[in-house]
Amino acid sequence: MVAAARTSAPIANRQAVAALKARFAQQNWIFAGVLFALLALVPLLPVVEGWMATQAALVIIYILAAQGVSVLTGHTGLVTVGHGGFLAIGAYTSALMSHYLGADLLSGMICGGLMAALIGCLLGLIFLRLAGAFMAIGTLGFAFFIGTIVNNVPIFNGRTGFSLPPNNLFGVIDIGDFGFYYVCLVTLALMTLFMYSLVRSGVGRAFKALRDAEKAAQSSGVNRLFYRTLAFTISAFITGVAGALNGHIVSFVSAEVYADIWYSVDILVAAIVGGSAMLFGPFIGGVFIVMVPFFFEELADFSFILKGIVLIGVLMLAPAGVADVAARPFRAMRQRALAQAGGATAREHGRTGGSPGGAE
Amino acid sequence: MTQLRCENITVSFGGVVACNNISLEVPTGKIVGLIGPNGAGKTTLFNVLSRFQDHDSGHIYYRDQDIDRKKPHQMVELGMARTFQNINLFGEQSTLDNILIGAHHLIGNPFADMFSLPAARRTERSLVQRANEIAEMLHMQDELDTLVKNLPYGYRKRVELARALASQPELILLDEPVAGCNDEETDELRGIVQRLNRELGITIFLVEHDMSMVMNVCDYIYVINFGSNLADGTPAEVQANADVISAYLGEEHDDAA
Amino acid sequence: MLGQQIMSGLATGSLYALTAVAVVVVFRNTRTINLAQGDFSMMGAFIAIILLKTYGLNYYATIVLCVLAIMALGVLTERLVMRPIADSDWLTLFTATLGVYYILHGVAGWIWGRDTKAFPVTFDPTPVHIFGTVVSHGHLINMGWAAAIGVVLYVFFKYTKQGIAMRAVTDDPETAKLMGIPVRFIVTLTWAMAGFLAAFIGILIAPIIYVAPEMMDEVLIKGYVAAVFGGLYSIPGAIIGALMIGVAENLAGGYLGSHYKTATAFAMIVVLLTFRPQGLFGIQKRREI
Numbered sequence: 063m064v065a066a067a068r069t070s071a072p073i074a075n076r077q078a079v080a081a082l083k084a085r086f087a088q089q090n091w092i093f094a095g096v097l098f099a100l101l102a103l104v105p106l107l108p109v110v111e112g113w114m115a116t117q118a119a120l121v122i123i124y125i126l127a128a129q130g131v132s133v134l135t136g137h138t139g140l141v142t143v144g145h146g147g148f149l150a151i152g153a154y155t156s157a158l159m160s161h162y163l164g165a166d167l168l169s170g171m172i173c174g175g176l177m178a179a180l181i182g183c184l185l186g187l188i189f190l191r192l193a194g195a196f197m198a199i200g201t202l203g204f205a206f207f208i209g210t211i212v213n214n215v216p217i218f219n220g221r222t223g224f225s226l227p228p229n230n231l232f233g234v235i236d237i238g239d240f241g242f243y244y245v246c247l248v249t250l251a252l253m254t255l256f257m258y259s260l261v262r263s264g265v266g267r268a269f270k271a272l273r274d275a276e277k278a279a280q281s282s283g284v285n286r287l288f289y290r291t292l293a294f295t296i297s298a299f300i301t302g303v304a305g306a307l308n309g310h311i312v313s314f315v316s317a318e319v320y321a322d323i324w325y326s327v328d329i330l331v332a333a334i335v336g337g338s339a340m341l342f343g344p345f346i347g348g349v350f351i352v353m354v355p356f357f358f359e360e361l362a363d364f365s366f367i368l369k370g371i372v373l374i375g376v377l378m379l380a381p382a383g384v385a386d387v388a389a390r391p392f393r394a395m396r397q398r399a400l401a402q403a404g405g406a407t408a409r410e411h412g413r414t415g416g417s418p419g420g421a422e
Numbered sequence: 423m424t425q426l427r428c429e430n431i432t433v434s435f436g437g438v439v440a441c442n443n444i445s446l447e448v449p450t451g452k453i454v455g456l457i458g459p460n461g462a463g464k465t466t467l468f469n470v471l472s473r474f475q476d477h478d479s480g481h482i483y484y485r486d487q488d489i490d491r492k493k494p495h496q497m498v499e500l501g502m503a504r505t506f507q508n509i510n511l512f513g514e515q516s517t518l519d520n521i522l523i524g525a526h527h528l529i530g531n532p533f534a535d536m537f538s539l540p541a542a543r544r545t546e547r548s549l550v551q552r553a554n555e556i557a558e559m560l561h562m563q564d565e566l567d568t569l570v571k572n573l574p575y576g577y578r579k580r581v582e583l584a585r586a587l588a589s590q591p592e593l594i595l596l597d598e599p600v601a602g603c604n605d606e607e608t609d610e611l612r613g614i615v616q617r618l619n620r621e622l623g624i625t626i627f628l629v630e631h632d633m634s635m636v637m638n639v640c641d642y643i644y645v646i647n648f649g650s651n652l653a654d655g656t657p658a659e660v661q662a663n664a665d666v667i668s669a670y671l672g673e674e675h676d677d678a679a
Numbered sequence: 680m681l682g683q684q685i686m687s688g689l690a691t692g693s694l695y696a697l698t699a700v701a702v703v704v705v706f707r708n709t710r711t712i713n714l715a716q717g718d719f720s721m722m723g724a725f726i727a728i729i730l731l732k733t734y735g736l737n738y739y740a741t742i743v744l745c746v747l748a749i750m751a752l753g754v755l756t757e758r759l760v761m762r763p764i765a766d767s768d769w770l771t772l773f774t775a776t777l778g779v780y781y782i783l784h785g786v787a788g789w790i791w792g793r794d795t796k797a798f799p800v801t802f803d804p805t806p807v808h809i810f811g812t813v814v815s816h817g818h819l820i821n822m823g824w825a826a827a828i829g830v831v832l833y834v835f836f837k838y839t840k841q842g843i844a845m846r847a848v849t850d851d852p853e854t855a856k857l858m859g860i861p862v863r864f865i866v867t868l869t870w871a872m873a874g875f876l877a878a879f880i881g882i883l884i885a886p887i888i889y890v891a892p893e894m895m896d897e898v899l900i901k902g903y904v905a906a907v908f909g910g911l912y913s914i915p916g917a918i919i920g921a922l923m924i925g926v927a928e929n930l931a932g933g934y935l936g937s938h939y940k941t942a943t944a945f946a947m948i949v950v951l952l953t954f955r956p957q958g959l960f961g962i963q964k965r966r967e968i
């Protein structure tokens with residue numbers, strides 16, 4: 063009988079599988095470590111000028127914002143077209159603190175993130191019963207709502223906006239372009255670490271369970287209200303922090319940029335092109351969404367067209383994102399190794415081992 | 423003692439009455455079956471008992487505690503787990519992850535958990551350990567890392583069962599556990615259900631169409647028809663009951679027509 | 680004053696209604712939330728400017744050509760972008776229309792620039808007295824057009840073979856396919872209809888607002904909100920929703936200040952979705968999108 067043949071895998075096999083998994087995890091850490099080390103070394107090259115560091119910082123900001131989207135859209139299955147709203151909340155909170163109170167960058171980031179998280183929590187509760195397309199429209203409406211507020215409520219100074227003092231941190235009056243880049247990089251490293259922990263935790267499992275099979279999740283004890291709201295809150299926090307940095311990078315905020323839906327759309331596209339259910343996805347998406355307009359600076363409209371074409375191409379060829387395709391060979395390799403070690407059937411195995419960069 | 427009991431449950435959708443004054447009792451430690459022709463209201467009743475469906479009137483008691491107002495996710499904390507008729511799994515994830523989600527209510531503080539604090543990691547390790555044991559018990563330890571969508575049908579049924587077990591339940595509601603399985607798979611699942619009951623002392627309440635399964639494993643059977651109680655008794659009593667026979671004959675007659 | 684606000688609210692609402700109807704028709708036949716719907720209208724408005732100004736065509740000829748051009752754009756979108764991914768989940772479909780949104784924005788900006796332009800046919804402000812309120816002539820004309828298009832749609836869905844086939848696809852695509860209805864053709868027709876409506880909206884709304892690549896963003900959001908009133912499914916529901924939004928925001932604009940218009944639509948959607956997530960006229964069946 064089939065069952066009899068399967069009853070007991072030799073214990074040695076299972077130990078080998080466990081050892082392999084540990085090694086895969088180690089490889090992920092090494093990959094991430096090397097990546098961040100390289101990113102940290104870039105500004106030290108003599109050819110790198112301040113504006114380049116600023117451009118790189120912008121990429122990081124978009125990666126962070128897309129990470130926020132990926133918590134909600136990729137891992138919890140709630141599509142958001144309104145994260146530009148959270149970006150604006152983070153940016154304005156930090157900008158107002160800096161403008162009126164002279165607060166430093168760190169407290170601005172924390173408060174920007176917390177304010178976004180608070181609003182995100184409320185929005186999660188308001189949209190509790192929404193799913194699918196209704197959620198997309200609801201969040202789009204939210205972004206427009208925030209746009210109306212920053213455009214019209216006097217304290218936000220509308221389209222005139224207001225400029226911020228130089229970025230100060232830990233008593234340094236102006237940390238400069240390179241300092242700002244390092245602030246962004248450290249933030250990204252911490253957020254990525256958190257994301258890595260989150261997607262592998264029971265909470266991350268609950269998010270994915272709500273995404274894939276809501277009823278089964280609930281019958282397993284996942285409190286839909288709590289975890290949906292939690293996903294909204296975490297997602298909004300991360301994007302809020304990105305927003306705070308986004309205000310400080312140009313030392314200027316105004317409704318001119320925060321009142322329309324481009325931020326919302328761009329962040330969502332970054333997450334989807336990169337791969338919203340993959341840890342490494344937002345990295346690719348962030349580079350894409352910032353660097354396309356950068357290379358076509360003279361031809362802003364052409365960069366729109368290019369973004370659109372690439373987006374549609376990615377959807378046709380790699381609906382789960384570029385990171386998913388990039389990780390495929392590594393995943394297959396690991397699956398083969400796992401199958402060999404486990405002595406199991408030749409059936410395709412799971413992605414428990416993960417892939418480089420902790421791609422989930 | 424009764425593990426689960428419901429009294430005069432009535433549910434209607436619009437004008438259609440799906441359950442009409444249904445009462446039944448699942449004694450602790452027993453395997454109880456619920457049968458009835460298609461459209462008799464079995465699935466609705468199951469959803470009521472697991473709190474996915476609100477009932478218009480009547481009461482549900484779990485260990486004599488009124489649970490009319492409980493939410494679906496609170497049931498596992500009480501000790502009740504369930505499976506679904508149409509397999510309801512997380513296909514893009516491995517068997518292990520699917521089992522672990524069943525143990526969700528044991529993860530402790532979610533905030534410690536999401537930051538992978540040391541305590542959370544210890545909990546996680548013990549949950550994985552338990553998931554391994556469950557997989558072994560259900561003869562699927564070789565498939566722990568396989569994506570569920572790549573598993574054959576009978577296996578997926580077992581993963582559902584494994585997920586329910588991971589919550590350390592006292593009572594499991596099985597919604598057609600062998601529907602769609604071939605004879606071999608049915609035999610194996612029947613053996614598993616009996617072992618869960620005898621070795622782990624888990625009370626089982628199951629809806630099933632496969633009569634050989636129901637008559638062989640159940641200690642007691644409830645029959646419902648047109649949303650109402652029709653009969654109940656031991657398998658032998660139910661098999662001899664004239665109302666039951668005519669209800670099923672009627673169904674066959676309808677099918678033929 | 681109040682009657683006045685309501686009348687001009689109905690006038691704007693009737694334009695939202697056309698957008699909402701287009702959103703609903705596309706969604707229920709293809710599961711696609713079409714984010715490019717507004718940009719279809721925007722392209723229509725730009726083409727109309729060219730036809731009117733550069734070629735000196737008359738208004739009605741312009742409308743005909745414009746409608747044909749934008750219907751072609753709709754069909755092209757379906758053929759090149761949507762059909763290859765037709766079996767994907769709704770998020771992929773939605774994101775693909777985002778790609779179209781980018782492309783059309785880019786194309787319009789590239790050819791016509793980012794500056795706002797005035798539409799050559801101006802909005803006739805001559806007051807007309809009706810039901811004891813004063814409405815501008817242009818508003819009345821817009822309402823007339825919207826009503827006429829509504830009648831055309833009604834006749835189409837009720838009496839024509841294609842319209843009935845379209846409804847069959849809406850109700851149950853699988854059965855429709857089994858019954859020999861050419862589902863692919865119906866989907867193409869759906870996108871053509873989206874283009875048809877979009878062209879009218881573009882031409883009718885351009886004199887009221889302005890012409891620029893982002894001219895339709897706000898109108899589209901309100902069209903979505905209105906569509907949600909109908910559960911993204913019911914055309915009458917979407918129309919009623921659109922008229923309600925038009926009136927409500929006009930009242931808010933009149934009594935609270937014009938800045939609160941957009942916020943009104945959002946407030947309405949929040950209240951609606953909180954209490955009836957399936958929409959005011961929605962049906963539960965279609966929730967598994």
